[in-house]
Amino acid sequence: MTSIGTGYDLSNSVFSxxxxxxxxxxxxxxxxxxxxxxxxxxxxxxxxxxxKLVTSKLLxxxxxxxxxxxxxxxxVVSAGLLPDGRHFVSRARDEAAQWRRFYKGPIPxxxxxxxxxxxxxAYTLYxxxxxxGVTAIVAGWDSEAELPVDGQVGAGPAVGAGGKKEGGKQGxxxxxxxEPSGLYWGYYGAxxxxxxxxxxxxxxxxxxxxxxxxxxxxxxxxxxxIYVAHEDSKDKDLEVEMTWVSALDGxxxxxxxxxxxxxxxxxxxxxKKALEGDDDEEEGAERMQx
Amino acid sequence: xxxxxxxxxxxxxxxxxxxxASYLHDQNGPKAHTQSPIVTGTSVVAxxxxxxxxxxxxxxxxxxxxxxxxxxxxxxxxxxxxxxxxGGDVSxxxxxxxxxSSLSIRENYSAYASSAxxxxxxxxxxxxxxxxxxxYLSKVMYKRRSDFNPLWNAILVAGLDGDGKPFLASADxxxxxxxxxxxxxxxxxxLAQPMMRRVVPNEAAVANTxxxxxxxxxxxxxxxxxxxDARSMDxxxxxxxxxxxxxxxxxxxQLEGQSWAFADRIRGYGTQVN
Amino acid sequence: MFRNNYDNDSVTFSxxxxxxxxxxxxxxxxxxSVVVGIVSKTHAxxxxxxxxxxxxxxxxxxxIPIDAHYGIALAGLASDARVLSNFMKQQSLSSRLTYxxxxxxxxxxxxxxxxxxxxxxxxxxxxxxxxxxxAGVDAKGPHLFEFQPSGVTQEMVACGIGARxxxxxxxxxxxLDHFEGSSRVELVKHALRxxxxxLSQGRELTVDNTSVGVAGISEDFKLYEGQxxxxxxxxxxxxxxxxxxxxxxxxxx
Numbered sequence: 001m002t003s004i005g006t007g008y009d010l011s012n013s014v015f016s017x018x019x020x021x022x023x024x025x026x027x028x029x030x031x032x033x034x035x036x037x038x039x040x041x042x043x044x045x046x047x048x049x050x051x052k053l054v055t056s057k058l059l060x061x062x063x064x065x066x067x068x069x070x071x072x073x074x075x076v077v078s079a080g081l082l083p084d085g086r087h088f089v090s091r092a093r094d095e096a097a098q099w100r101r102f103y104k105g106p107i108p109x110x111x112x113x114x115x116x117x118x119x120x121x122a123y124t125l126y127x128x129x130x131x132x133g134v135t136a137i138v139a140g141w142d143s144e145a146e147l148p149v150d151g152q153v154g155a156g157p158a159v160g161a162g163g164k165k166e167g168g169k170q171g172x173x174x175x176x177x178x179e180p181s182g183l184y185w186g187y188y189g190a191x192x193x194x195x196x197x198x199x200x201x202x203x204x205x206x207x208x209x210x211x212x213x214x215x216x217x218x219x220x221x222x223x224x225x226i227y228v229a230h231e232d233s234k235d236k237d238l239e240v241e242m243t244w245v246s247a248l249d250g251x252x253x254x255x256x257x258x259x260x261x262x263x264x265x266x267x268x269x270x271x272k273k274a275l276e277g278d279d280d281e282e283e284g285a286e287r288m289q290x
Numbered sequence: 291x292x293x294x295x296x297x298x299x300x301x302x303x304x305x306x307x308x309x310x311a312s313y314l315h316d317q318n319g320p321k322a323h324t325q326s327p328i329v330t331g332t333s334v335v336a337x338x339x340x341x342x343x344x345x346x347x348x349x350x351x352x353x354x355x356x357x358x359x360x361x362x363x364x365x366x367x368x369x370x371x372x373x374x375x376x377g378g379d380v381s382x383x384x385x386x387x388x389x390x391s392s393l394s395i396r397e398n399y400s401a402y403a404s405s406a407x408x409x410x411x412x413x414x415x416x417x418x419x420x421x422x423x424x425x426y427l428s429k430v431m432y433k434r435r436s437d438f439n440p441l442w443n444a445i446l447v448a449g450l451d452g453d454g455k456p457f458l459a460s461a462d463x464x465x466x467x468x469x470x471x472x473x474x475x476x477x478x479x480x481l482a483q484p485m486m487r488r489v490v491p492n493e494a495a496v497a498n499t500x501x502x503x504x505x506x507x508x509x510x511x512x513x514x515x516x517x518x519d520a521r522s523m524d525x526x527x528x529x530x531x532x533x534x535x536x537x538x539x540x541x542x543x544q545l546e547g548q549s550w551a552f553a554d555r556i557r558g559y560g561t562q563v564n
Numbered sequence: 565m566f567r568n569n570y571d572n573d574s575v576t577f578s579x580x581x582x583x584x585x586x587x588x589x590x591x592x593x594x595x596x597s598v599v600v601g602i603v604s605k606t607h608a609x610x611x612x613x614x615x616x617x618x619x620x621x622x623x624x625x626x627x628i629p630i631d632a633h634y635g636i637a638l639a640g641l642a643s644d645a646r647v648l649s650n651f652m653k654q655q656s657l658s659s660r661l662t663y664x665x666x667x668x669x670x671x672x673x674x675x676x677x678x679x680x681x682x683x684x685x686x687x688x689x690x691x692x693x694x695x696x697x698x699a700g701v702d703a704k705g706p707h708l709f710e711f712q713p714s715g716v717t718q719e720m721v722a723c724g725i726g727a728r729x730x731x732x733x734x735x736x737x738x739x740l741d742h743f744e745g746s747s748r749v750e751l752v753k754h755a756l757r758x759x760x761x762x763l764s765q766g767r768e769l770t771v772d773n774t775s776v777g778v779a780g781i782s783e784d785f786k787l788y789e790g791q792x793x794x795x796x797x798x799x800x801x802x803x804x805x806x807x808x809x810x811x812x813x814x815x816x817x
Binding site: 009010011012022023026027028029030031032033056057058059060063064081082083084086087090123127128129130131133 | 574577580583688
Binding site for chain 2: 661662663664665668670671674702703704
């Protein structure tokens with residue numbers, strides 16, 4: 001941040017002499033102040049989880065959901081400026097709907113991430129706009145089945161060529177994270193917001209790359225990781241919001257839905273228990289030091 | 291007399307000058323939208339009973355007189371409180387199906403987005419009901435006919451209204467709407483309606499009609515339609531919407547107990563031409 | 565002229581990731597007179613303190629009925645509220661026309677939130693300088709939403725915005741547990757007491773400077789002003805001192 005005050009950070013779409021776009025970096029700062037959001041790609045689905053800080057006692061408990069459904073099979077959670085997150089979701093919904101109008105089928109998660117990456121990037125190009133103050137995590141389940149010719153109406157030809165590849169696999173769980181610069185990557189485990197460092201450390205312990213973790217385990221890990229990430233702002237009250245999406249034969253039947261209350265509460269109970277265990281150890285260690 | 295057929299019925303060149311055919315080749319000439327349906331479905335029949343509505347269509351899509359597609363589902367469930375039945379152009383039906391899909395996805399955005407862990411009852415009451423859906427569809431149909439670009443369909447919307455009471459109404463390619471205890475489109479309006487009206491002549495009669503009575507009346511109507519409607523088929527779909535049971539959809543029904551004895555002495559009916 | 569280099573417009577982030585223009589717009593809300601909203605299981609109530617520019621002028625409208633089932637209370641730039649309320653009226657009517665359905669409060673709130681967000685992301689626009697409380701009853705029951713110039717919208721059990729509204733919020737937080745089971749009149753009383761707590765020393769709620777809006781399950785949103793709220797005021801502040809009561813009596817005659 002040594003270049004603050006040199007004037008290169010006052011307008012969007014301006015490079016500093018060392019090739020940085022400061023306004024985008026500042027937008028990232030806005031993200032880093034938001035509640036932690038994570039996503040875990042499991043073998044049979046994806047979980048999204050969000051640390052929601054309760055800023056006022058007057059807020060209606062359990063309302064103000066922030067993980068949004070973008071299409072039947074896809075959800076988005078974001079950290080950073082709340083209204084920017086809503087704008088992002090609104091655009092994502094439009095993209096998903098437009099895809100359906102054009103292709104008569106659901107948008108693949110990768111395509112949505114690509115389109116939203118382009119959209120967000122466009123807001124770094126002009127001095128007349130500011131970048132998005134959000135980092136968004138997109139979770140989706142892409143159908144493994146061959147789609148019928150016209151959605152749900154009619155069965156399509158019962159025989160004939162479809163250009164099928166023997167043994168070819170398609171679809172499955174997908175997870176992407178899009179940053180204020182428009183940059184996006186696919187992830188096994190993604191984290192953003194205030195507690196992202198702690199969350200990333202925990203995600204890395206899970207060995208998600210091997211594709212062994214089940215969705216139900218993923219839900220429990222997600223709740224635990226949110227609680228771990230919350231440790232630094234422990235003085236503030238917390239609500240955990242979780243959604244998931246699975247295959248057609250899974251618990252959500254291919255849809256993006258809220259994790260059922262019972263399961264979420266169970267996951268939160270386990271998370272608290274796991275953390276209390278940790279706390280005891282830490283306290284013990286502190287006492288030793290004293 | 292001019293012996294060239296293409297000149298017949300036209301103003302005489304020697305009197306009115308050469309025919310000005312330029313408008314026929316003008317790319318910016320009058321624009322024509324759909325003037326007739328292509329692949330079509332025939333009747334939709336439906337009637338109310340005291341706890342809900344029964345609705346049925348056969349599974350045929352005809353190409354003119356040809357029975358072209360024999361497994362086309364013309365009933366569409368929207369949610370637990372509404373089923374639609376489509377008659378008329380099948381590609382327009384498919385367009386409307388996608389339109390309703392996008393509507394349903396939009397409705398689903400806010401399924402849990404704003405409420406606390408609320409009871410399912412209030413959740414369901416916020417969903418679009420059959421009445422909402424019919425209002426929406428009638429606006430779509432009217433807009434399209436006013437653009438001179440109609441969706442060539444006759445639609446019945448069956449289900450429950452905002453108070454959980456049985457709801458049945460129609461919307462058609464002209465944008466007209468109508469509501470009655472029993473409704474039928476196309477051929478059914480002539481053949482099925484009188485049969486169903488015997489059971490539910492008015493709203494008051496609906497209260498005394500059981501599900502079994504309604505279902506039987508509709509299945510009987512489907513049979514008569516198969517006997518007398520040359521664009522119909524004996525495989526059909528039937529759905530029952532009620533407050534308790536939600537939507538029961540049966541999509542591959544076979545007409546039972548057919549009797550063709552009456553056709554024996556009718557000339558020009560079926561395969562017996564002379 | 566400016567406090568810093570980053571507060572000229574709403575398209576510039578500060579190095580901390582803040583947008584000062586939006587924060588300044590939030591200050592405009594605090595300049596407006598206080599409004600309060602509360603919901604119970606059956607009702608949603610708005611109460612507002614009206615200001616007049618001078619003794620002989622009329623009072624500024626603070627509560628605007630939008631549709632049969634809900635209304636809004638505003639704090640801040642009234643003309644911005646008028647733009648938003650016109651938009652809300654149009655959207656509400658269009659929902660009734662297209663679907664024969666009363667628009668949900670969550671949906672209408674999201675729509676103005678979306679409009680407000682756009683004003684914070686494009687050069688040449690400014691954020692709205694008004695905060696709103698949106699209260700009413702839809703298919704999912706009674707609701708209260710808060711809208712801020714930043715585009716943040718939140719569903720609340722009770723809320724107060726505007727000048728000195730912290731005192732009202734303190735009252736609301738203290739009595740939070742009573743609201744859910746409150747009757748219609750109790751809810752109005754709570755709202756009036758919260759409003760009263762935000763008044764500066766020596767000022768009183770009168771039939772002239774107070775507005776109340778009420779909606780309930782199977783009860784349309786209605787705005788109450790003037791003599792219609794006299795009995796509520798009397799019942800809420802029955803042990804009011806002689807001198808203070810004189811003020812409202814004077815107006816009555």
